[in-house]
Amino acid sequence: MTTETEATYDVIVIGAGPVGENVADRTTAAGLSTVVVESELVGGECSYWACEPSKALLRPVLMRADALHVPGLGPALKSPLDTETVLAHRDRMSADWTDDGQVEWLKSAGIDLLRGHGRLVGEREVSVETPDGRTVRLRARHAVAVCTGSRAALPDLPGIGTVRPWTSREATSAQRPPGRLVIVGAGVVGVEMATAWQGLGSRVTLLARDGGLLPRMEPFAGELVAERLKEAGADVRFNTSVVAAERLPDGEVRVALADGGELTADELLFATGRAPRSEDIGLDAVGLTPGDWLTTDDTLTVTDAPGNWLYAVGDVNRRALYTHQGKYQARIAGSVIGARARGETLDTGRWAPHSAAADGVAVPGVVFTDPEIATVGLTEAGAEREGRAVEVVDYDIGQLAGAHQYRSGYKGRARLVIDRNRRTVVGATFAGPGVAELLYSATVAITGEVPVERLWHAVPAFPTISEVWLRLLETRRDR
Numbered sequence: 391m392t393t394e395t396e397a398t399y400d401v402i403v404i405g406a407g408p409v410g411e412n413v414a415d416r417t418t419a420a421g422l423s424t425v426v427v428e429s430e431l432v433g434g435e436c437s438y439w440a441c442e443p444s445k446a447l448l449r450p451v452l453m454r455a456d457a458l459h460v461p462g463l464g465p466a467l468k469s470p471l472d473t474e475t476v477l478a479h480r481d482r483m484s485a486d487w488t489d490d491g492q493v494e495w496l497k498s499a500g501i502d503l504l505r506g507h508g509r510l511v512g513e514r515e516v517s518v519e520t521p522d523g524r525t526v527r528l529r530a531r532h533a534v535a536v537c538t539g540s541r542a543a544l545p546d547l548p549g550i551g552t553v554r555p556w557t558s559r560e561a562t563s564a565q566r567p568p569g570r571l572v573i574v575g576a577g578v579v580g581v582e583m584a585t586a587w588q589g590l591g592s593r594v595t596l597l598a599r600d601g602g603l604l605p606r607m608e609p610f611a612g613e614l615v616a617e618r619l620k621e622a623g624a625d626v627r628f629n630t631s632v633v634a635a636e637r638l639p640d641g642e643v644r645v646a647l648a649d650g651g652e653l654t655a656d657e658l659l660f661a662t663g664r665a666p667r668s669e670d671i672g673l674d675a676v677g678l679t680p681g682d683w684l685t686t687d688d689t690l691t692v693t694d695a696p697g698n699w700l701y702a703v704g705d706v707n708r709r710a711l712y713t714h715q716g717k718y719q720a721r722i723a724g725s726v727i728g729a730r731a732r733g734e735t736l737d738t739g740r741w742a743p744h745s746a747a748a749d750g751v752a753v754p755g756v757v758f759t760d761p762e763i764a765t766v767g768l769t770e771a772g773a774e775r776e777g778r779a780v781e782v783v784d785y786d787i788g789q790l791a792g793a794h795q796y797r798s799g800y801k802g803r804a805r806l807v808i809d810r811n812r813r814t815v816v817g818a819t820f821a822g823p824g825v826a827e828l829l830y831s832a833t834v835a836i837t838g839e840v841p842v843e844r845l846w847h848a849v850p851a852f853p854t855i856s857e858v859w860l861r862l863l864e865t866r867r868d869r
């Protein structure tokens with residue numbers, strides 16, 4: 391028998407991933423009583439099955455790739471990685487899939503936690519089924535923020551129901567490397583997991599549906615990653631699609647390819663994109679369609695729900711599927727909710743406090759592969775699609791003194807996309823070992839709308855890879 395209890399808060403947040411936690415933090419800081427509803431682990435996908443475990447697997451692999459090319463270090467690294475130690479480190483970095491630490495943090499921030507599955511049941515009303523079979527009816531005085539994130543999207547293939555494929559969850563939490571791993575999809579998850587598991591001893595086959603890896607990025611990014619994956623021993627195939635898959639009685643997976651070919655493996659990972667976790671959160675009760683991505687304006691308010699009380703923040707709104715960008719949205723949404731609760735007029739101008747303007751202009755992302763790929767803003771193709779007049783400047787990072795110091799045989803490339811009319815940087819891509827930390831400089835140049843001429847006065851230190859900025863400016867001047 392279920393019992394029903396009721397509670398009223400200023401703000402209800404559904405989903406305690408990194409984004410829900412940050413919305414709650416900001417609304418609490420604005421003086422609003424806030425409850426977060428979580429059906430699984432506080433910390434969400436990022437802490438347990440995405441960012442943290444994947445980077446814990448990748449860091450030793452990338453470190454080793456660099457160290458093999460540092461004079462004097464190579465011979466000491468001839469034996470393979472100690473996989474057991476790496477996996478134990480990954481377990482620790484995922485807090486052994488327990489959320490005590492994050493629950494403590496919620497408490498310390500003054501945020502209430504209600505464990506259970508939350509569903510909208512009307513305007514400002516959420517019903518929560520708790521693990522002990524109770525139903526709690528929550529009412530919000532001001533706002534409900536949907537922060538339910540995303541899950542792996544699987545293609546609709548014959549056999550998919552029986553094949554027990556890996557998704558990003560298994561790929562980040564597996565307790566040992568599969569002997570043979572076939573990966574379908576060559577976006578960010580596909581290339582990162584190919585790099586990690588090939589480095590940890592699996593024989594990886596990466597199947598790209600398109601003619602290159604990382605198809606949404608500058609083409610040279612995918613070319614460099616493909617080259618290094620092949621050198622590491624992975625089988626990388628382009629223009630290949632999977633048409634069926636089956637799990638055989640002996641546990642192997644058989645994969646049928648569109649060209650008539652066949653592959654057998656121990657595990658099959660689908661890294662084929664994400665779907666919103668919105669199919670069972672009561673969207674129909676407020677006139678929205680279950681299973682859809684939630685569309686918002688720049689204040690993170692759901693556009694198709696009248697009354698300015700429903701917000702969608704993080705992956706579930708599809709604006710930018712990154713933890714850092716979702717947390718940025720959370721900071722904005724928190725201040726919007728606070729301002730509306732105080733009866734203030736929102737300030738939604740460009741770069742104003744109540745507008746997540748950067749989502750449309752400067753979303754930084756790092757792909758932690760060998761080499762690293764760091765991107766922000768527009769690619770050349772993206773600028774063309776938008777019909778913007780741009781100039782493109784490229785530089786071979788391997789020519790820098792800093793690159794020679796970093797690793798012998800350094801290969802990398804950088805590209806700036808510059809708006810011809812405004813003479814500001816609107817896109818940057820760096821591909822090369824150790825470029826991740828360069829990305830913030832480009833993000834500041836774009837959001838600060840720094841005139842290219844002013845960049846001459848931002849002098850990079852010698853001999854660092856950041857001297858690529860100077861070389862890009864010189865290339866532009868001298869051509």
Ligand SMILES: Cc1cc2nc3c(=O)[nH]c(=O)nc-3n(C[C@H](O)[C@H](O)[C@H](O)COP(=O)(O)OP(=O)(O)OC[C@H]3O[C@@H](n4cnc5c(N)ncnc54)[C@H](O)[C@@H]3O)c2cc1C
Binds near residue numbers: 433440
């Ligand atoms: C393999 C992988 C690696 C990644 N690496 C990075 C990286 O290095 N850097 C980066 O920036 N991004 C990375 N990402 C993306 C990042 O994980 C997401 O952008 C981020 O987790 C989104 O946060 P979120 O809070 O919106 O959603 P989530 O992290 O998905 O959290 C949503 C939470 O809501 C809960 N929930 C869902 N429905 C309900 C409900 N009805 N009731 C109660 N609770 C509910 C879930 O249990 C979950 O805890 C990676 C993604 C993957 C798949």
Ligand SMILES: NC(=O)c1ccc[n+]([C@@H]2O[C@H](COP(=O)([O-])OP(=O)(O)OC[C@H]3O[C@@H](n4cnc5c(N)ncnc54)[C@H](O)[C@@H]3O)[C@@H](O)[C@H]2O)c1
Binds near residue numbers: 545575578605756
């Ligand atoms: N380092 C990071 O910050 C990091 C790491 C992993 C994921 N992420 C985030 O998570 C998001 C999701 O990553 P993802 O790799 O799952 O998605 P993605 O959209 O980046 O890539 C999916 C790829 O699968 C391909 N694909 C789709 N359906 C297919 C099919 N049926 N057969 C073959 N290929 C198919 C697509 O063409 C695409 O290239 C990323 O966009 C990124 O925002 C970030």
